[in-house]
Amino acid sequence: MSHLAKAAMSSSPARHADMAPHHRRLISNWLFVLCFMLLGMIAIGGITRLTGSGLSIMDWQPVSGFIPPLSHAEWERLFALYQTIPQYHLQHEGFGLEGFQKIFWAEWIHRFWGRLMGLVLIVPLIWFTIRGMITRGLALRLFLFFILGGLQGAIGWFMVASGFRPDSTAVEPVRLVLHLSAALILYSAVLWTAFSIRWPEPQPSVASAGARLTKKLVWLGTALICLTIIAGGFTAGTHAGFVYNTFPLMDGHLVPTDYANLTPLWLNWVANKAAVQFDHRLLATLTALTIGGILLVGLKNFAPGSRAHSALMALGWAVAIQYALGVTTLLLVVPVWAGTVHQTFAAVLLGVMLYVLHGLRGASAR
Template sequence: MPFDAPSSPKARSRATPRVIGCWLLGVAGMVWIMVAIGGATRLTGSGLSIMEWAPLSGTLPPLSDAEWQRLYDLYRTIPQYALVNQGFGLDGFKQIFWLEWAHRFWGRLIGLAYALPLAWFWLRGRIPAGLKPRLLLLLLLGGLQGAVGWFMVASGFEADRTAVSPYRLVMHLSLALALFAALTWTGLGLLRPRPATMPAATGSIRRQAKAAAWLLVAAMLAGGFVAGNRAGLDYNTFPLMEGRLVPEGYWRLAPAWSNLTLNVAAVQFNHRLLASLAALAGLGAAFAGWRRLPPGFARSACLGLGGAVVLQYALGVATLLHAVPVWLGTLHQACAVLVLTAALLALHGLRPPKRVT
């Protein structure tokens, strides 16, 4: 036959990497939605409404009035109820409960969407050579993310706390972003093998894109400390902070290093600075790609990175000026993943050509 029938083993072996790549990108999309839901959960103060970690039994919501009352009574024992929501009643509790339940339920769906196809591909022998260890590592990271999420939530039950620990919040966010990046990069690698040749200018543009990517990651982690300290509710002016470029009291805490993670003025300034540097680096990579690369995936990805950083920067300023309304803060957090996606696409498009042995 002049060509392989779609059902032949050879045709299936060529199609399987693409199928696995699309599956991994689909799971990455679910993680993206999870990050957005997590942002809304944090901004509405819903994350502490469920005080039990029940991976299996917690799949279903309360099905009786007695169960609703039991969970509400548990919630009334923590500081957030006494200091923030005292007296809001069972109806008020249900409003914050449903968002946190949806957040956890979506996490369970992600686990199923990853584990079940992985088992099917594995048992059918469809996983390409050398990919199994990475896919298993991603499975372990997903399970770890669930445990880290509970570790974060549990910090909000401590005395005098009405929110979770900023350190544990950043840990949870970092792992989510790492998982998203690993899923996306692996999926892209299966869909777009390394090119045979690349333009001579690719190396220098790739270095610019790498610098932009690392600055973007630093800005996102700094944003985690802004969120964890609710620092966006202060200094709601731009570009100055109470009339100063560097806010007064930047080093007011002791030891000095704690200002970088717990001082509202310092963490907001750091986020502004890193976001500005990341935006400039992203625009620089976009400009270089536009000027020096031929039309194609790499050039389009660089331009996409420039557009994404401009959009995210504008959203960040708007979120700050409006004192972090829930919808705008959630959109800003979701758009951070868009910027990360754009950086990954640019780096993937700028990979050096495969070596000929």
Template sequence: MDQPVSQTRSSTSHAGIRRWLWIVAALVFVMVIVGGATRLTGSGLSITEWKPITGALPPLSEAAWAAEFEKYRASPQYQLLNAGMALAEFKFIYWWEWGHRQLGRFIGLVYLAGFLVVALRRLLPWRRTLTLFGMGLLLGLQGAIGWIMVASGLEPGMVAVAPVKLTLHLTFAGLFFASVIAFATSLTPPRRIEPRRGRAVAWLLLALLFLQIALGGLVAGARAGFTLNTWPLMDGALVPPASMLFAQNPFWENFVDNVALVQFNHRLGAYLLLAVALWHMLWLRRVMPGSGAAKRATAISGLVLAQSALGIVTLLLVVPLWAGLAHQALGFTVLAMGVVHLTRTEGAAVGSRQ
């Protein structure tokens, strides 16, 4: 019997929606890498104003460049860290930050255009459309957090953004990225229906991935990767003494600003994540050999192992640009795989229910 026209139209619409969402996810992935380069090149505070509309235009004349440079020269970062910087050097860091902000604007436009098509043409049930609207609000919030982060670095005495706000910026980027991938995956009918095994561990894996991304944000914000560049020992010990890990007052500041504790926590997070990923893989390969879940768990374990090795290399080489960016990119690749695995484990494919 012929397929109903409405169902054919729905399947076609879902294919288009999936393509749109995967494009958004790819753009966010690139955005994360560009953001990492902006941070590692010290470019994030080069633009001292937030102008969502007019800020899209860069300086177009020498006078405009001089005015922009003068604003930066009034910032604490210039006065305390980059005093004497030439205009050509300023242009280098300016273009990194400008490109980062333009990519953010472009992602917002691509997402808005796609959402309007879905909403106006009623391509999805209203609950799903409302979810997309909420994801759009999350994207807008991420942009606002980005400016709050930059503003923290323009406070008197600051030469970089506050680690906690950088961590929030990175974590919310991960949340939006994960939501886009989960939605796109849920719109893709699975090749075969499998028992829902390992759901709790899939959730645990995703939670650990987000925790590790947050801990990595603190490492980046505190520049903890530029110290204690040995492995597996830290300052000659597997576990540094409490006098090193908790040297600051008040106590809670150690978890944000103490480079020893920040780096130690990131190491512990990596060990825990790797252990859970390997256990999950071995269990699924035993109880569901050859299944899609077992294959996904195997892929996740391989990615986590590669990410751990890359993290060690990045630390030992004292965070060269290429290694820092590769470490961040691979981290979000693992996150994407973790989201796909959980979404499939939950059996949330719309195509299987329609």
């Protein structure tokens, strides 16, 4: 996990415990709202990608972009810009202004939602700081999140700009993965901060070898979820989900015959559709099996009704739903609704895993 996420996870629970209980509830609820908005952002991003809408806005206007086109002349200007890029000529030539408007609105909503999240973060942050409801350290951390949110917008434009290359109809997969990863890092950092404010004190320590093993497996599961999401980003970026639409075999083989067609070998992992999809399947299966191990060990060591036990139960349901969504998306050849839900629920699964990890802070072996 990134240094940012680790920094967010190392926030002092003692300082949060010193906050008034009603202030902790208010501020944690605000941060949970931001996390839900981030999930919405991930979902909208999936829609823009799957509908080919992401390249419809040719300029980046961080402030004035809040306002959509208000005149026919402005629509014509934007459409004329879009007609200059390869995607129009290779995919959408002749679809007219009305067709352009359909893809434009998806991308505009995606960018508008990002700007709206910035306001939902910075305006209450200023108010809470002035009122002395949060510590200076927490205020600085949350302001850093605001800065990183703005940086995420710049990364998004860096991604979009890669789609303007000659003979290109989509963004570069590496930049897509960078954009998605940055969003998930920010989401994880905000969510962990919200957990730490709502539950500043760890539960009573569970002194057992099983508890220690559970924590180790949870860390492993967290790493596997992150790797699976990255592999999913390359699957989306290379459109690898539109081939080998059978499960569990790929064209009758467990490992596709053209897995290592490219040289050097590592290039297959980011550019070969067969290898990219297989890696995503493999990592998803390893993640599901690891979480199965977490449940087998963890549920024996934490009493029913405890936060750790409840978190583990939620994790089991979450991974089952996500795995089923992945298989469904593949078999249906990536319809927009399935691809969007699968992408979004990956972030939900990561959030549940972080909730488990946070609930196990007091678990140790003595």
